[in-house]
Amino acid sequence: MGEQLKIGNLEIDGVPLFLAPMEDVTYKSFRWMCKKFGVDVMYTEFVSSEALVRNVEKSKLKMELFDFDRPVAVQIYGHNIDSMVRAAQVAEEFNPDFIDINFGCPMKKIIRHGAGAALLQDLPKMQKMSTEIVKAVQVPVTAKTRLGWSESDKPVLEAALRLQDAGIQALAIHGRTREQLYTGTADWTLIGEVKNHPQIAIPIIGNGDINSGEKARTFLEQTDVDALMIGRGAIGRPWLFKEIKHYLRTGENLAPPTVAEVVDVLRGQLKMNLEWKDNERSGILMMRRHFAKYFPGLPGFRELKIKLLTAETNTEVNEILDKIVDMYGSYQPDFTNASLK
Incomplete structure (x- = not known):
């Protein structure tokens, strides 16, 4: 090397x-x-x-x-x-x-x-x-x-x-x-x-x-x-x-982030995207590919995932993220198995 x-x-x-x-x-x-x-x-x-x-x-x-x-x-x-x-x-x-x-x-x-x-x-x-x-x-x-x-x-x-x-x-x-x-x-x-x-x-x-x-x-x-x-x-x-x-x-693995920590990261990325893009809807549409990847393997997540992927306003997205934290906040997703799918 x-x-x-x-x-x-x-x-x-x-x-x-x-x-x-x-x-x-x-x-x-x-x-x-x-x-x-x-x-x-x-x-x-x-x-x-x-x-x-x-x-x-x-x-x-x-x-x-x-x-x-x-x-x-x-x-x-x-x-x-x-x-x-x-x-x-x-x-x-x-x-x-x-x-x-x-x-x-x-x-x-x-x-x-x-x-x-x-x-x-x-x-x-x-x-x-x-x-x-x-x-x-x-x-x-x-x-x-x-x-x-x-x-x-x-x-x-x-x-x-x-x-x-x-x-x-x-x-x-x-x-x-x-x-x-x-x-x-x-x-x-x-x-x-x-x-x-x-x-x-x-x-x-x-x-x-x-x-x-x-x-x-x-x-x-x-x-x-x-x-x-x-x-x-x-x-x-x-x-x-x-x-x-x-x-x-x-030679050691860091502990994976909790869902609450993941949501903090996602909110940060979303905030910058909305400040960068000239309209709210286009800023959110760009994020959908990322939304789908941030929460792998959460049990019973399908309904919330669909809502997240179809939300069109910042208010909607943040309300869904609040629900995700309430339901899964301390859960640690397995990103290693999901990240290349």
Whole structure:
């Protein structure tokens, strides 16, 4: 395990924890909450290069950065090299610490246009796109990808070597193929092979299935990666970063939060979201994906969960949260088994 991660002028001691870029998840209030609990590096939601080239305001809003974010990256995706170069230049105007290229998104709406994980089927184009983006901006450029397209097509080592040659300064690898989407188990063996290949000199960031301190330590010992990236495991559980750091430091698990403590966290995230968004309803709608994850495995919770997921005003949401505290306040949910579902 490295003593210091370096991406351009960015230097972080130890083994930093990254919050993965996730659409409709890693917006301002969630990033703020994760930062409170010790995440080291964050990303915006991924942004379409075509939307940036067309100057779509909604996409530009995704790149708005705040003092608490740093260090932070803007992640872009697309299939057209010229558009991606222009998008990187637009992203640079928002002054991120680095720009990340999405070569890993497996969703149909992304890959059907030849973006995201689709570029794992065209490594020369992936390399050329990266080379042109690196040349076009002053900030460091990194990338995120997967093991490959399918069980029989896993070119991640070749991809890593090509990206390194292109000037990419760090590579995050999700331990699944595109075909797997988010099913099955992440395979960290290949991540370790990339990290420990004698020709690989850039930092390698491991991603996939990290939802406990024990798993974090196991993956680190197995692969010697330079950093860990956490995505789905942190949705509805932003204190996971604190738990992992505590475990890596002491070998002990922190006690899980009670429902009352979870509600306090959720209210904090909701409050910031409502202050940030221009209307109450949109601020609440954005939170629904998080609402669903904050209370795993509560007995007899279905009716309250439906009410929480359909509430449309801050008053309604807070009344439901009051009821949740009254009914379950001292209960400690099992987040470890629920966080990746």
